[in-house]
Amino acid sequence: MKIPVIVLSGFLGSGKTTLLLRLLAAAKATGLQTGVIMNELGQLDVDGHILKEYSETKVEKLLDGCVCCSKRSELASSIQNLCLSRPDVIFIELTGVANPEEIADVLTEPNIHASVRLKQIVTVLDAENVLDYNSFFESDTALIRTFRRQIETADLLVLNKTDLASTPKRRKIDQLLLKHNSTAVVIPTTHSRIDSGLLLADIAKQERRTVAAASSSFRLLKTVPHAGEHGSSSGHRDGEAASYSRVQTLSLPLAAGSYPSRKAIEKFLLKNKNRLLRAKGYVRLLPDSPVMLLQLAGNQITWSESLHQGPSYLVLIGIDFNKQELEEQWRILERQ
Incomplete structure (x- = not known):
């Protein structure tokens, strides 16, 4: 099965x-x-x-x-x-x-x-x-x-x-x-x-003693070709262009012993909001406080307690942002 x-x-x-x-x-x-x-x-x-x-x-x-x-x-x-x-x-x-x-x-x-x-x-x-x-x-x-x-x-x-x-x-x-x-x-x-x-509701439990016998049946999706593309509606099989092009990611670790304020981090995110699609990460705001899960989605910034025990960091996902400029802003924030 x-x-x-x-x-x-x-x-x-x-x-x-x-x-x-x-x-x-x-x-x-x-x-x-x-x-x-x-x-x-x-x-x-x-x-x-x-x-x-x-x-x-x-x-x-x-x-x-x-x-x-x-x-x-x-x-x-x-x-x-x-x-x-x-x-x-x-x-x-x-x-x-x-x-x-x-x-x-x-x-x-x-x-x-x-x-x-x-x-x-x-x-x-x-x-x-x-x-x-x-x-x-x-x-x-x-x-x-x-x-x-x-x-x-x-x-x-x-x-x-x-x-x-x-x-x-x-x-x-x-x-x-x-x-x-x-x-x-x-x-x-x-x-x-x-x-x-x-x-x-209709999912049955698997037989776990042996792997299911091979079957040739599988589901194919209807493909709707777009103008100027050949063979794939997504346009990126076999080394072609990816499904996204301008999206960038940047990981910003927080130096050990650095505890920026919640207000400072939110100010950093809002300052760069026009280029950010998403931000998420784990931040400890005070030495003895729980690590907080921080998320920016759309216009909403949320904080919630987490069980994360590792180092603090933030991951940014955005469009055409200047990584060097963001890293410099982050280093300034670390020193506050």
């Missing part, structure tokens, strides 16, 4: 990790064993540490790149590693700039398609900001195309943060989703709360 794979897609800060945590809790409550592959653009892991605090599931982490291009070969290897323990379901949480269509393609590769099957692609959307992406990324056609494919290839669209979107904005979002995917189920919600049964 093939292991079902659920792909969690969606742009940066949409709420994918929150949804994953809810699904893992629901799976555990029903006795399902899970495996997770987490992909992050930055060199330092944040979401994996969050997952460790709330779940005992087996996790494969792919850092410093995107599984639909630079980390594509590692994805297949990670899937094989998870299959050894025969979980009942595998979740793959993508980076915010990944095209889920490419992951579906990886699952058809000969060395793994006998063991896994693509069950569903779930795309999480940020209702507060989703209408602004086209204008924000107007000069990056690859990124706009990736965002659209996240919508077009989804079986389930989770419209998150609806409490931050006005009724007129909601109507425009509904029109956008209908235009790009008229068949997907759309679930409006807040804090990524959905009925887990929509994804987990």
Whole structure:
């Protein structure tokens, strides 16, 4: 019996990790064993540490790149590693700039398609900001195309943060989703709360004594070619352009013994907000205080206590930012 794979897609800060945590809790409550592959653009892991605090599931982490291009070969290897323990379901949480269509393609590769099957692609959307992406990324056609494919290839669209979107904005979002995917189920919600049964109800427990027999069946996604492209709607197979081009990441470690104030860090983020898509990391504000999980998503900066015991750091994801300038600002902040 093939292991079902659920792909969690969606742009940066949409709420994918929150949804994953809810699904893992629901799976555990029903006795399902899970495996997770987490992909992050930055060199330092944040979401994996969050997952460790709330779940005992087996996790494969792919850092410093995107599984639909630079980390594509590692994805297949990670899937094989998870299959050894025969979980009942595998979740793959993508980076915010990944095209889920490419992951579906990886699952058809000969060395793994006998063991896994693509069950569903779930795309999480940020209702507060989703209408602004086209204008924000107007000069990056690859990124706009990736965002659209996240919508077009989804079986389930989770419209998150609806409490931050006005009724007129909601109507425009509904029109956008209908235009790009008229068949997907759309679930409006807040804090990524959905009925887990929509994804987990029909998943059966795996036989763990032997690996399932090989099968030639697999799912292919409908590909919609774009003008000027050949062979792939994402435009980056076999060494072609990536699904994003101007997105950059920067890891900013905090020097030992440095305890900048919450106000100073927020000022740093807001000063550079026009170029930031996402920021997340772990910061200890005082020597004897708990390490705080800091997240910037859209217009919201949140702080929450964590169990993280390692050094403090911040990971920035943005568009065309000046890394040297940001590092200099960070060093000044460290000395405050």
